[in-house]
Amino acid sequence: xxxxxxxxxxxxxxxxxxxxxxxxxxxxxxxxxxxxxxxxxxxxxxxxxxxxxxxxxxxxxxxxxxxxxxxxxxxxxxxxxxxxxxxxxxxxxxxxxxxxxxxxxxxxxxxxxxxxxxxxxxxxxxxxxxxxxxxxxxxxxxxxxxxxxxxxxxxxxxxxxxxxxxxxxxxxxxxxxxxxxxxxxxxxxxxxxxxxxxxxxxxxxxxxxxxxxxxxxxxxxxxxxxxxxxxxxxxxxxxxxxxxxxxxxxxxxxxxxxxxxxxxxxxxxxxxxxxxxxxxxxxxxxxxxxxxxxxxxxxxxxxxxxxxxxxxxxxxxxxxxx
Amino acid sequence: xxxxxxxxxxxxxxxxxxxxxxxxxxxxxxxxxxxxxxxxxxxxxxxxxxxxxxxxxxxxxxxxxxxxxxxxxxxxxxxxxxxxxxxxxxxxxxxxxxxxxxxxxxxxxxxxxxxxxxxxxxxxxxxxxxxxxxxxxxxxxxxxxxxxxxxxxxxxxxxxxxxxxxxxxxxxxxxxxxxxxxxxxxxxxxxxxxxxxxxxxxxxxxxxxxxxxxxxxxxxxxxxxxxxxxxxxxxxxxxxxxxxxxxxxxxxxxxxxxxxxxxxxxxx
Numbered sequence: 001x002x003x004x005x006x007x008x009x010x011x012x013x014x015x016x017x018x019x020x021x022x023x024x025x026x027x028x029x030x031x032x033x034x035x036x037x038x039x040x041x042x043x044x045x046x047x048x049x050x051x052x053x054x055x056x057x058x059x060x061x062x063x064x065x066x067x068x069x070x071x072x073x074x075x076x077x078x079x080x081x082x083x084x085x086x087x088x089x090x091x092x093x094x095x096x097x098x099x100x101x102x103x104x105x106x107x108x109x110x111x112x113x114x115x116x117x118x119x120x121x122x123x124x125x126x127x128x129x130x131x132x133x134x135x136x137x138x139x140x141x142x143x144x145x146x147x148x149x150x151x152x153x154x155x156x157x158x159x160x161x162x163x164x165x166x167x168x169x170x171x172x173x174x175x176x177x178x179x180x181x182x183x184x185x186x187x188x189x190x191x192x193x194x195x196x197x198x199x200x201x202x203x204x205x206x207x208x209x210x211x212x213x214x215x216x217x218x219x220x221x222x223x224x225x226x227x228x229x230x231x232x233x234x235x236x237x238x239x240x241x242x243x244x245x246x247x248x249x250x251x252x253x254x255x256x257x258x259x260x261x262x263x264x265x266x267x268x269x270x271x272x273x274x275x276x277x278x279x280x281x282x283x284x285x286x287x288x289x290x291x292x293x294x295x296x297x298x299x300x301x302x303x304x305x306x307x308x309x310x311x312x313x314x315x316x317x318x319x320x321x322x
Numbered sequence: 323x324x325x326x327x328x329x330x331x332x333x334x335x336x337x338x339x340x341x342x343x344x345x346x347x348x349x350x351x352x353x354x355x356x357x358x359x360x361x362x363x364x365x366x367x368x369x370x371x372x373x374x375x376x377x378x379x380x381x382x383x384x385x386x387x388x389x390x391x392x393x394x395x396x397x398x399x400x401x402x403x404x405x406x407x408x409x410x411x412x413x414x415x416x417x418x419x420x421x422x423x424x425x426x427x428x429x430x431x432x433x434x435x436x437x438x439x440x441x442x443x444x445x446x447x448x449x450x451x452x453x454x455x456x457x458x459x460x461x462x463x464x465x466x467x468x469x470x471x472x473x474x475x476x477x478x479x480x481x482x483x484x485x486x487x488x489x490x491x492x493x494x495x496x497x498x499x500x501x502x503x504x505x506x507x508x509x510x511x512x513x514x515x516x517x518x519x520x521x522x523x524x525x526x527x528x529x530x531x532x533x534x535x536x537x538x539x540x541x542x543x544x545x546x547x548x549x550x551x552x553x554x555x556x557x558x559x560x561x562x563x564x565x566x567x568x569x570x571x572x573x574x575x576x577x578x579x580x581x582x583x584x585x586x587x588x589x590x
Contacts, residue, residue: 009501011502012502017501074507075453075456075463075465076462076463079457099501100466100499100500100501101500101501103449103465103466104453104463104465104466104500105453106453107418107449107450107451107452107453107454107457108453108454108456108457108463110450110453110454111422111453111454111455111456111457111458112457116417116418116419116555116556117418117448117450117556118556119447119448119449119450120447133559137447137564138445138446138447138561139335139341139350139444139445139447140337140444140447141564142340142341142563142564143341143343143350143561143562143563143564144561144562144563144564145558145560145561146558146559146560146561147556147557147558147559148556148557148559149555149556150554150555150556150557151555184510185510186461186462186463186509186510187462187463187464187507187508187509187510187513188507188508189505189506189507189508190495190506190507190508191505191506192500192503192504192505192506193470193503193504193505193506194502194503195502195503207589229590237519240519240520241472241473241474241519241520242472242473242474243471243472243473243474243475246503247468247499247504247518247520248499248502248503248504253447254441254442254518254519261589262583262587262589262590272337273337279564279567282587282589283583283587283589284567284570285579285583291572296569296572297569298567298569299569299570300570300571300587301570301571301572301573301579301582301583301587302569302570302571302572302573303572303573303575303576303579304572305575310576313576314576314579314580317576317577317580318580318590321580321584321590
């Protein structure tokens with residue numbers, strides 16, 4: 001029997017980051033396989049409100065760690081607070097969503113617990129707690145590895161596209177605790193430049209319209225089609241490297257991993273690094289002038305054409321069909 | 323003020339390699355693979371060289387763990403301009419905890435001001451070593467270091483370092499790629515930085531650089547001489563390819579595409 005502890009993330013406005021719900025599902029799977037309890041931890045200056053939200057999602061106990069030094073979610077203060085709690089509740093597994101924040105803090109938590117860690121897990125295999133293993137991608141998703149961790153405590157980050165968001169299922173208990181402040185602060189966030197957009201978040205959108213080098217940096221038609229569809233806008237690495245679009249829009253192994261109902265790739269050749277970030281999409285449409293582009297090997301529907309000609313046509317057709 | 327920086331050079335399969343799982347399903351087919359320095363580590367070497375150039379000299383020490391084959395990657399970093407190299411000689415499986423443990427011991431010996439590592443290696447894609455290292459050293463950590471200027475900007479062309487060291491060398495300011503935007507993080511020194519894609523565009527090694535690298539020293543250690551237990555805590559028990567996505571069909575025009583999306587895929 002192993003208790004499972006999931007680290008909760010907040011958005012900049014303090015509300016729940018949805019990726020945490022996916023991590024809770026991974027935690028739920030582990031808890032049911034080991035016969036342990038699912039716990040969650042919220043760390044903030046005042047963690048009570050968010051803890052009250054999280055307790056609805058099938059969690060046995062939400063630990064609300066409130067302290068002035070936790071006003072910022074930085075790894076140097078999060079790691080000791082989570083590690084201290086994990087030890088106190090005898091957690092066998094500690095995990096978080098594979099967001100940028102989760103990827104940043106989770107290995108530091110693992111280090112503090114002398115625990116081995118599996119990053120970006122796709123699933124949990126094995127029936128009993130004795131032989132539980134994780135599946136996870138390697139070589140940009142070209143290989144799926146099954147890995148066994150042999151430390152007493154085991155850590156992970158969960159890829160959000162592989163675990164459905166946890167649903168509300170009765171209220172758990174909220175327990176307040178006061179994490180001790182470290183002797184000295186190591187780091188502080190001095191500013192945050194948010195990429196603001198009226199469009200849905202890339203990782204949560206039902207439809208994504210993405211542009212690549214073929215756009216030559218002109219995203220006018222991509223944006224217009226996205227708005228017609230109520231879609232998020234994504235980009236390939238080349239586009240972000242050139243500074244044509246913010247880094248935050250990059251879809252790929254090292255950027256955002258997305259799995260929408262519909263992914264429209266325009267002017268994207270389909271490098272393995274990009275495909276790793278979107279091949280879980282239900283339906284993929286590729287539009288590219290080069291009929292030999294690798295993107296066509298994974299697209300459900302390919303259109304060999306100039307994107308500047310067909311994107312406005314597609315937008316008009318969708319508008320007409322409404 | 324001169325600055326001393328430790329960087330890493332993991333040996334990984336070239337990102338363009340076609341990776342195939344072997345018949346036993348416990349590893350990959352090694353024949354025909356080309357090896358390179360981990361691209362994120364290469365970005366780390368570049369940033370270290372820029373910082374040393376800006377801050378009136380110092381030293382860039384490059385480390386790698388593996389068999390003698392890693393000399394190739396160490397020489398690559400030396401040819402780019404790193405001062406000297408440290409090789410931790412180890413054959414067989416390695417996990418992130420062992421690598422971080424070896425780097426911790428090297429750093430305790432070398433006492434650099436700063437360590438710059440790739441955010442992840444493009445073989446196992448774990449993204450862990452920098453964070454383990456920072457925790458075990460008790461250092462600040464700045465993962466996913468990036469910059470606001472694009473890789474085609476003037477700042478990039480003039481090889482300006484993106485990491486900003488304060489005049490008193492006590493704090494390092496790092497722009498990070500975080501959820502929803504860019505964050506500016508102020509870290510007390512010493513610090514572990516891990517690099518993201520857009521921190522810089524690494525330089526090519528010059529011919530004189532390649533010649534000079536041949537005579538630069540490579541110091542040898544092993545996990546045992548460093549006092550690190552190299553028993554893997556992470557074991558890969560199986561490897562397989564993900565289910566292949568089948569190529570679909572080509573459609574001749576937008577009208578056909580619309581028809582398929584509406585009536586076949588039912589996503590519009």
